[in-house]
Amino acid sequence: MRICMMSLMMGDSPVEEIVSVAQACGMEAIDWIGLHGRTAKELKNLCDDRGLPIAAHTMIKWGFINGDPAYFDEFKASLDDAVTLGAPVLMLPPFARAAQTGFADDRKHYAEYFARAYELAHSAGVTLTLESTGYHNSPITTADECLEILDQVPGLKITFDQGNVATAEDPVQAFQRLRKYVVHFHVKDWKVSDVPREGYTPKRCGKYYADATIGEGDMDIRSLWRLTNARERSLCVNPETRDYSGKRTHLETFKKVCAEMKSWEND
Numbered sequence: 076m077r078i079c080m081m082s083l084m085m086g087d088s089p090v091e092e093i094v095s096v097a098q099a100c101g102m103e104a105i106d107w108i109g110l111h112g113r114t115a116k117e118l119k120n121l122c123d124d125r126g127l128p129i130a131a132h133t134m135i136k137w138g139f140i141n142g143d144p145a146y147f148d149e150f151k152a153s154l155d156d157a158v159t160l161g162a163p164v165l166m167l168p169p170f171a172r173a174a175q176t177g178f179a180d181d182r183k184h185y186a187e188y189f190a191r192a193y194e195l196a197h198s199a200g201v202t203l204t205l206e207s208t209g210y211h212n213s214p215i216t217t218a219d220e221c222l223e224i225l226d227q228v229p230g231l232k233i234t235f236d237q238g239n240v241a242t243a244e245d246p247v248q249a250f251q252r253l254r255k256y257v258v259h260f261h262v263k264d265w266k267v268s269d270v271p272r273e274g275y276t277p278k279r280c281g282k283y284y285a286d287a288t289i290g291e292g293d294m295d296i297r298s299l300w301r302l303t304n305a306r307e308r309s310l311c312v313n314p315e316t317r318d319y320s321g322k323r324t325h326l327e328t329f330k331k332v333c334a335e336m337k338s339w340e341n342d
Contacts, residue, residue: 076300076340078333079130079311081261083108085325086317090118092325094125100329104130104311106259107160115159130311131164131234131259132157139188141173150192157201164259165196166204166234169224171212181214186227193228202258204232207249209239209284211277216240218249225256232256237299238263238315242278247299257307262299262336263315264292288328289316290335300339312336 080097082090082105090111097105105127107118115132122129134153138146150167157165169185189205196203205224207216215221216239225231233256240246242265250257264287268275275283289296314336318328 076308076336077103077130077311078336079103079259079313080105080329081108081313081315082106082111083133084315084317088325090121094121094127096325096329098125098127099326100333102127102329102333104128106131106133106166106311106313107162108133109135110156115156119160129160129162131166132160132162133166133168135168139172140170146188147191150188151195154192154195154199154201157196158199162201164202164204164232164234166206166259167192168208169205169213169215170208171210171214175212175214178214178220182220182223185215186224189224189228189231193231197230202232203230204234204258206234206236206261207239207243209236209242209278211279213239213242213279216243216279218244218252221249221253221256232258234259234261236261236263236315237296238265238294241265241280241294242284243280247302250299250302254307257310259310260307260312261315262289262296262312264289264294264296267293286316286319288318288320289314289332297339297342301342308340 080102082093085093136149138149172181175181193203233253235257237246240249265284266287268283271283275285278284314332316332
């Protein structure tokens with residue numbers, strides 16, 4: 076298993092610490108979620124100096140979501156960052172638009188965005204991906220919704236987020252339908268309730284979810300990993316998690332999480 080640090084999970088930690096924790100936990104790569112206030116060149120130099128490969132870059136930009144006519148300039152800037160980082164994958168997360176009138180309308184606009192973005196990314200030698208997002212108003216979460224976009228944008232790939240898919244449908248069944256498009260994984264854990272509870276948020280499946288450190292929630296991530304083949308097991312896997320109790324350091328948390336994830340390899 077190629078465990079990949081998801082930089083966002085370490086919050087406002089200095090980038091040097093993010094890299095150090097990744098290496099101390101035996102992670103094999105890093106996915107820079109945004110740039111943490113640094114330049115892409117600075118992050119590239121840091122990773123090169125520390126010998127930590129960059130597996131992906133995830134753009135965190137809000138122009139398209141907020142209806143800014145210049146949103147595509149933001150995409151171009153993120154693509155330039157991915158190229159500078161040497162990131163083989165650029166993920167554009169399809170969150171709900173601020174002026175959302177319906178899921179289908181959001182997907183129509185995202186299909187146009189992804190088609191335009193894919194052409195530039197392909198020309199730059201970068202693999203563009205979407206992911207299922209896990210909010211109550213997320214327009215692209217299920218396998219059917221992903222396939223609606225993928226069918227319109229040949230060449231677009233998926234960063235498969237098991238936990239986000241689980242907010243709307245069975246992630247194992249979704250993975251079996253989407254697996255040929257998958258080039259990167261995110262995994263996360265949730266605690267799930269059938270009724271509203273403090274600290275839980277409603278999801279599309281009608282249940283209520285709260286963040287949990289991987290291995291401490293209700294998600295059966297192991298069953299999904301058991302299905303992966305040799306190609307899929309060679310892909311990078313982001314543990315999208317942290318210590319939500321605030322009692323453990325990042326290093327303690329990720330050492331525990333990485334040990335949990337490595338145990339799946341024995342299945």
